[in-house]
Amino acid sequence: QVQLQESGPGLVKPSGTLSLTCDVSGVSISSPNWWNWVRQTPGRGLEWLGDIYHRGDINYNPSLEGRVTMSLDKSKNQFSLTLTSVTVADTAVYYCARGPGSVTSILDSWGPGSLVTVTS
Amino acid sequence: EIVLTQSPATLSLSPGERATLSCRASQDVATYLAWYQQKPGQAPRLLISDASDRATGIPARFAGSGSGTDFTLTISSLEPEDFAVYYCQQRSVWPVITFGQGTRLEI
Numbered sequence: 001q002v003q004l005q006e007s008g009p010g011l012v013k014p015s016g017t018l019s020l021t022c023d024v025s026g027v028s029i030s031s032p033n034w035w036n037w038v039r040q041t042p043g044r045g046l047e048w049l050g051d052i053y054h055r056g057d058i059n060y061n062p063s064l065e066g067r068v069t070m071s072l073d074k075s076k077n078q079f080s081l082t083l084t085s086v087t088v089a090d091t092a093v094y095y096c097a098r099g100p101g102s103v104t105s106i107l108d109s110w111g112p113g114s115l116v117t118v119t120s
Numbered sequence: 121e122i123v124l125t126q127s128p129a130t131l132s133l134s135p136g137e138r139a140t141l142s143c144r145a146s147q148d149v150a151t152y153l154a155w156y157q158q159k160p161g162q163a164p165r166l167l168i169s170d171a172s173d174r175a176t177g178i179p180a181r182f183a184g185s186g187s188g189t190d191f192t193l194t195i196s197s198l199e200p201e202d203f204a205v206y207y208c209q210q211r212s213v214w215p216v217i218t219f220g221q222g223t224r225l226e227i
Contacts, residue, residue: 036217045207045219045221046164046207046209046219046222048216048218048219059214059215059216062216095163095164097163105152105154105169105217106154106166106169106209107154107156107164107166107209108166110163110165112163113163
């Protein structure tokens with residue numbers, strides 16, 4: 001059974017950098033899956049941030065490109081999200097999720113979510 | 121960007137009734153459409169993939185249909201645990217994923 005768990009600071013200052021990690025268990029992140037980040041706010045709903053393939057191929061949401069970076073740490077079986085130059089608009093619950101297989105259009109396993117608040 | 125519009129925003133029904141939720145895409149997404157259920161304080165849960173395929177462990181009362189731009193999620197007989205928010209999601213144009221704004225199903 002695939003399980004994901006987000007971790008990271010709950011508070012980030014404006015203009016700072018948001019960093020989150022997703023610990024994966026039940027499957028190796030080196031297996032052919034896409035590893036995703038999605039965030040949710042009351043105003044904008046669910047927003048896909050991007051995904052990273054086990055080989056390191058990456059896709060970012062064009063609306064965030066330039067501020068977002070994703071990476072894999074295969075030794076720890078985890079993947080990470082970095083978002084720079086944050087503003088209050090980046091306050092959200094951040095989810096990591098799996099897109100199964102090599103070509104996928106779904107997210108079949110999700111972490112419970114991590115609330116990140118941008119505040120001075 | 122493909123926009124998904126869900127209707128109604130809120131649906132008020134009683135246990136045992138039939139629920140019909142709609143999702144309309146701004147352009148053809150073929151059958152690259154999924155449905156998720158989200159309960160308060162929880163992550164979304166995958167219900168339906170490829171417009172009509174139930175995910176593992178999803179009860180048969182949940183059914184998805186449609187193709188192109190018009191899709192429907194039907195819950196044949198509502199159980200108390202079905203009252204939640206439902207989202208549709210598409211990825212027909214690689215790589216961008218977009219979600220609808222959600223339908224709240226309330227008692």
